[in-house]
Amino acid sequence: MLATSLKSVLVLQLALGFISSVSGEQQVFQAPSSASVTSQLDSAVKEKIAIIGAGAGGSSAAYYLQKYSDYNYDITVFERNDYVGGRTTTVNVHDDPRWPVELGASIFVKENLNLMAAVKEFSLDLKATDLGRVKRMDNITVDDSFGIWNGQSFIFDAPSDSSWKNIGKMLWRYGISPIRARNLAKKSVGQFLKYYSPVYFPFKDLTDTVEDSGLVELTSQSTVQYFSEHGISDLFTSQIIQAATRVNYGQNTRNFQALEALVCIAADEGLNINGGNWQIFDSMLKSSAADIRLNTAVSEISAASDSGKWTIITDTGSEEFDQIIIAAPYHQTNIKGLALPIKEVQYMTLHVTLIASTKRLSPKYFGLQDSAVVPTMVLTTMPEKGASHMPPLFNSISITKFIPELNQYVYKIFSSSRITPSFLQLLFESGAEFPWIYEKVWKPYPRMDPLSQFQNWKVDEGGIWYLNGIEQFISTMETSSLAGANVAALIVGDTNKTIISVP
Numbered sequence: 001m002l003a004t005s006l007k008s009v010l011v012l013q014l015a016l017g018f019i020s021s022v023s024g025e026q027q028v029f030q031a032p033s034s035a036s037v038t039s040q041l042d043s044a045v046k047e048k049i050a051i052i053g054a055g056a057g058g059s060s061a062a063y064y065l066q067k068y069s070d071y072n073y074d075i076t077v078f079e080r081n082d083y084v085g086g087r088t089t090t091v092n093v094h095d096d097p098r099w100p101v102e103l104g105a106s107i108f109v110k111e112n113l114n115l116m117a118a119v120k121e122f123s124l125d126l127k128a129t130d131l132g133r134v135k136r137m138d139n140i141t142v143d144d145s146f147g148i149w150n151g152q153s154f155i156f157d158a159p160s161d162s163s164w165k166n167i168g169k170m171l172w173r174y175g176i177s178p179i180r181a182r183n184l185a186k187k188s189v190g191q192f193l194k195y196y197s198p199v200y201f202p203f204k205d206l207t208d209t210v211e212d213s214g215l216v217e218l219t220s221q222s223t224v225q226y227f228s229e230h231g232i233s234d235l236f237t238s239q240i241i242q243a244a245t246r247v248n249y250g251q252n253t254r255n256f257q258a259l260e261a262l263v264c265i266a267a268d269e270g271l272n273i274n275g276g277n278w279q280i281f282d283s284m285l286k287s288s289a290a291d292i293r294l295n296t297a298v299s300e301i302s303a304a305s306d307s308g309k310w311t312i313i314t315d316t317g318s319e320e321f322d323q324i325i326i327a328a329p330y331h332q333t334n335i336k337g338l339a340l341p342i343k344e345v346q347y348m349t350l351h352v353t354l355i356a357s358t359k360r361l362s363p364k365y366f367g368l369q370d371s372a373v374v375p376t377m378v379l380t381t382m383p384e385k386g387a388s389h390m391p392p393l394f395n396s397i398s399i400t401k402f403i404p405e406l407n408q409y410v411y412k413i414f415s416s417s418r419i420t421p422s423f424l425q426l427l428f429e430s431g432a433e434f435p436w437i438y439e440k441v442w443k444p445y446p447r448m449d450p451l452s453q454f455q456n457w458k459v460d461e462g463g464i465w466y467l468n469g470i471e472q473f474i475s476t477m478e479t480s481s482l483a484g485a486n487v488a489a490l491i492v493g494d495t496n497k498t499i500i501s502v503p
């Protein structure tokens, strides 16, 4: 059981692992029929709300605003991309729609309450994630395995069929550290779950809530410091936990806040939506009946003269709104005009390289014997102190798909710099060809330094709200969705027509 948990913890790119559902009377509001939506939209002069960004946060804000108010807002969503989903998006291998793969956020867990409620409401096709799984022509999954590589050799590896041998291996190597870490993760999940309950939701001030819930102890300490103070061996932190923080957040544990490290090990099974997780947010937006303006970047926000309203300026014109929700990392939006009190946050740079090839990774490159097979998921950690070899040049490599028709594996590489053609030749078995390569550079998540003060939701009393401060607390699709729901609930406030709750 333990090895199963820990193995899946590492193999999965974990979002939040909520161990149990929120207790208390959570009520899911049923969206009115589209006929009733249309008639209500026609019948009244509604408050106009602009949402900037159609990712997890913006889509959730639109969806929950209408849900809590019984469709009492006139919402416009501005999105500079030509698609909905933001950092949650797919690309088709060989440009063939039969083979979509996640290019950004790939995994959530069944305990992600908002996402799971949306999956149910919109009848989306949920499946277990297949990262690191290889399905052959006969559709049988074979040789799934994972390993942690330090730039020279594998310091831990395990087959996918966890057995008592794996449990023994883990306990022999790390003592009771894995159990302690898992218990801490469960405890922090319990504390976080209160954010969904009427005890906190909706929360006016994230800093206060993080403090009240006791999670500030975790957000304000580094993983190394916190784990060591809680009896977890340095070896376990530097090997297992660091492999998880590197694959999930591209960062080592030394100055990485402890809550996010526990998030990485809190869940057992990863899930995704067949065809792409973006469908969750697309469905939310459609259900909100918002006017969605794709390919429309907001370039400026200014105060409209005397009316108390805000003017939004885009390439195609300007328009007035009563309130604005900014649902994108503000300093990446290039929005000019107002001097909003939003602190600049440093985001990581992540290169995602997707590659199709008939070949497997080179055993020689990974320090294995010629006859060995490189694991289907390779995670990484740093070399031991004083080691003379180089650190790994990537954060993780996994097989994300096998295309039987072409006999090709599809690999996903996460790295902090570009994967060059010459490096690919070293990384793969000799004679490897790469008939399809796709590269994307993301600003995927903030640098997760320890922190105890978080950005306010309301950045102008006249009605400008900001969602992405939550990313310094926890950066996932679920928490962006929670931020959207929370700000929606604060806006709707006392005028709500239904029960305000999440999910």
Ligand SMILES: Cc1cc2nc3c(=O)[nH]c(=O)nc-3n(C[C@H](O)[C@H](O)[C@H](O)COP(=O)(O)OP(=O)(O)OC[C@H]3O[C@@H](n4cnc5c(N)ncnc54)[C@H](O)[C@@H]3O)c2cc1C
Pocket: 013, 014, 015, 016, 052, 053, 054, 055, 056, 057, 058, 078, 079, 080, 081, 085, 086, 087, 088, 103, 104, 105, 106, 107, 108, 296, 297, 298, 299, 327, 328, 329, 332, 333, 334, 335, 350, 352, 442, 443, 444, 445, 468, 475, 476, 477, 478, 480
């Ligand atoms: C490679 C990668 C892997 C990840 N893995 C996971 C994972 O497995 N699980 C998980 O839960 N999370 C994962 N994440 C993190 C997750 O994607 C984010 O936390 C979440 O999607 C953020 O959603 P958001 O709506 O806050 O921001 P975004 O998704 O970034 O949405 C913001 C939107 O605003 C738009 N925008 C910006 N400026 C303007 C403007 N001026 N005008 C109009 N529109 C504008 C952008 O185009 C974008 O669409 C991953 C992210 C990446 C990149």
